[in-house]
Amino acid sequence: MFGLEKKDARLLLLVAVLVAFAPFLLNPFPEGSAMAQFNAGYPDLMQRFVIFGIFAIGFNILFGLTGYLSFGHAAFLGVGSYAAVWMFKLLSMNVLPAIILAVAMSGLFALLIGYISLRRSGIYFSILTLAFAQMMFALAYSVLTPITGGETGLQLALDDPRILGTSQTAGGNIPVPGLFGLEMRDSAELVLGSWVFTFNVGYYFAAIVMLVSFYLSIRIFRSPFGMMLRAIKSNQQRLNYTGLNPKPYTLAAFVISGMYAGLAGALMASMDPLAGAERMFWTASGEVVLMTILGGVGTLIGPVLGAGAIKYMENIISKINSDILHGWFAFLPDGLEDFVVAIIYPFIGKGWHLTLGLIFMGVVIFLPGGLVEGGQRIAALFGRKKASDDDSGKSAKTEPAE
Amino acid sequence: MDAIILQILNGLDKGSAYALIALGLTLIFGTLGVVNFAHGALFMIGAFCAVTLSRLFSLSHEVLVPGETDFLGNPKTKDVPYIYDWFGESTGAAIIDWSVPLAILFAIPVMIAVGVIMERGLIKHFYKRPHADQILVTFGLAIVLQEIIKYYYGANPIPTPAPQAFAGSFDFGAMLGFDPNTIIYPYWRLVYFAFAALIIGAVFAFLQFTTFGMVVRAGMADRETVGLLGINIDKRFTIMFGLAAAVAGLAGVMYTPINSPNYHMGMDFLVLSFVVVVVGGMGSLPGAVLAGFVLGILESFASMREVIDIIPGINQVIIYLVAIIILLTRPRGLMGRKGVMED
Incomplete structure (x- = not known):
């Protein structure tokens, strides 16, 4: 199917089905029940799942295949957001031109930064990308305020030209982003008994874009180009000896992953038309590193899983407070209840970063292949099906003979 | 001229x-070959050592103020730090006032312990793994450490003043013979x-003039040979990790009154x-110090x-700009050793 091997086609199909039915799957608990707070099936969060999925897929093309650890990838996400919002301001509220410009702009920035940064490798490359991203953040925050909106961020206004669209709607409001009349924020609700499922236009649009990006990433992984990138990761010196120059390949990977980041930024701006410099801060770059590692670096599905896991934690775990905890453990005797709550409390609510840090450390220490490797190990435990060893996560680990 | 001196002075503390x-x-x-992303967290823990000590010193209990009542007629109470009871009021007040410098004594053992536990408990297992893994695991550790501190001390900055004797400013310009009030x-x-x-x-001095330091320097140059000579170099490197943690911690302790x-x-x-570090040259101690001061001073000049x-x-952006230029023109950094983390 689509020029994919059977296994990859199955994976793509599986992801497509999961994404299509996400509003059901992520809303397993009836409305109003005690477990309803674990429901992740609301549009805002689902959009974030797929958008950060795209971001992480792109990052994985660089880090997973070539091994170059960029610590400044959020800069391209920010560039994409700014470009998209400017398109909304100047041209029209249609998301397509916004996405096209965002991808082109971030690709351009990635070409420039990549060309310079890729002259070094290892930690120097990480520091260079970090330095560029921090520079862009600092400039966007201060000097470039006319372009970026500075501290308040770039927002739409009633008097924006919007040549192909309208400056304001009949009601005197700022128009909302859409795709040929389909408004991104439109939702349909389906009530089944006490379950409420929300189907959001923006989510499905982002999901389709994500599936296309995922398909492209599979093609890249399986292409000779992807093979070359893996060769760079396993032994760059040997590649040099065979008379191949790795630079164009790494640069291409860097630009592609920068364009993915720009695409994610444009989608973020399409869902909520504003862009701020904090999207480029280095912690945002760190987040995508966390997502990719957590899910499984160098695997196809890993980054998407990681992005989903982190965004779920960020939105769901951080909402649990001590009252809810007391509610859960109310069946315990009083003293024990307080004790259990006191133990768990630092890890939830505002402390979710602590949980994240611990999980992340655990993954790096015990499961270098991330959640995907964890899944494979569990599958291996149940015998019969041995974890397939043609998966990229495995081949990435083969040590080159020195 | 006075403006230049002022900027150099301003750059010194950050530098x-x-x-x-x-x-x-x-x-x-240089010793362990580990890229430690949790080093900033050690700096932060040092700063919170100072906060902890000043809080410990000001632990107080309520005593009745004899002969006074508040407007409801209840007896009035006031908080008296325990330390007043132990050392008398004037000495106690002085100790509280000097809590930041005193925290140095408190921070050294704490930081060495933190450093040694970190190295033995976690980083030891990462020597053989790629630098990317080391960066990632220490990055995770940094998140964990800062979240623990956030949980106990809250998210807001905690003002920790310097001793009264060092509060305020002085007219440095007048001392040097410039017009008064130009360099405060x-x-x-x-x-x-x-x-x-x-x-x-x-x-x-420790590295240069002690036997321990000499062994460590030898180990930095060629770890294997030092090990073959029957010296337990791992133990010494662990101590060096504790020492590095203490240096970061002390930097943090003394920085609390500034920020x-x-x-x-x-x-x-x-x-x-x-x-x-990268500008100074990976693995070069003088390079790190030099680059620290140079970049601090450059930063303060750039903000004129x-x-x-x-x-x-x-x-x-000055610091990043300098870093990019240095890395591209002189990849080894200002004073980097040959062969250390080169491509």
Whole structure:
């Protein structure tokens, strides 16, 4: 199917089905029940799942295949957001031109930064990308305020030209982003008994874009180009000896992953038309590193899983407070209840970063292949099906003979 | 001229902090070959050692004020720190006042313990793994450490003043023979610079003039051979890790009066310190110190009004700009050793 091997086609199909039915799957608990707070099936969060999925897929093309650890990838996400919002301001509220410009702009920035940064490798490359991203953040925050909106961020206004669209709607409001009349924020609700499922236009649009990006990433992984990138990761010196120059390949990977980041930024701006410099801060770059590692670096599905896991934690775990905890453990005797709550409390609510840090450390220490490797190990435990060893996560680990 | 001296002085305190953190980072990298992203967290923990000590000193209990009542007629109480009971009121007040410098004594054992536990408990297992894994696991550790601090101390900065004797500023310009009021400099920043110079000097002297330091330097140059000579180099490197942690911690302790500590101060400094290390040259101790001061001073020059008027925004990006130029033209850094983490 689509020029994919059977296994990859199955994976793509599986992801497509999961994404299509996400509003059901992520809303397993009836409305109003005690477990309803674990429901992740609301549009805002689902959009974030797929958008950060795209971001992480792109990052994985660089880090997973070539091994170059960029610590400044959020800069391209920010560039994409700014470009998209400017398109909304100047041209029209249609998301397509916004996405096209965002991808082109971030690709351009990635070409420039990549060309310079890729002259070094290892930690120097990480520091260079970090330095560029921090520079862009600092400039966007201060000097470039006319372009970026500075501290308040770039927002739409009633008097924006919007040549192909309208400056304001009949009601005197700022128009909302859409795709040929389909408004991104439109939702349909389906009530089944006490379950409420929300189907959001923006989510499905982002999901389709994500599936296309995922398909492209599979093609890249399986292409000779992807093979070359893996060769760079396993032994760059040997590649040099065979008379191949790795630079164009790494640069291409860097630009592609920068364009993915720009695409994610444009989608973020399409869902909520504003862009701020904090999207480029280095912690945002760190987040995508966390997502990719957590899910499984160098695997196809890993980054998407990681992005989903982190965004779920960020939105769901951080909402649990001590009252809810007391509610859960109310069946315990009083003293024990307080004790259990006191133990768990630092890890939830505002402390979710602590949980994240611990999980992340655990993954790096015990499961270098991330959640995907964890899944494979569990599958291996149940015998019969041995974890397939043609998966990229495995081949990435083969040590080159020195 | 006075403007130039003022900017150099302004750059010194930040430069001192960069230099101290970068020194610790380089010590760890040079000895153990580990890229420690949790080093900023050690700086932060040091700062919170000072906060903890000043809180411990001011622990108090309520006593009745004899003969006075509040407007409801209840007897009036006031808080008296325990330390007043133990050492008398004047000595007690002096101890509270001097809690930041006293925290140095408290921070040294704490930081060495933290460093040794970190190295033995976690980093030891990462020597054979790629640098990317080391960066990632220490990055995770940094998140965990700063979240723990955030949980116990809250997210807001905690003001921790310097002793009264060092509060305020003095007219440095008048001393040098310039017009009065041209160079006003806070006392504590001068103290910080002197302290940093002392620590840096002590570390270099320790490495240069003691047998222990000599073994460590030999180990940095060729670990295997030193091990073959029957010297337990791992143990010494662990101690060096504790020492590097202590250096970062002390930098943090003394920095508290300049900037009120908060839980993410470590990360803020870490990014810049890494840039400093890379500019100075991976694995070069003098390079780290030199680059720390140079970048600190450059930063303060770049924030002069005259400079910003010519190149707007330069104060925000100068350090990164310098780092990019240095890395591209002189990949080994200012004073990097040959063969250390080169491509």
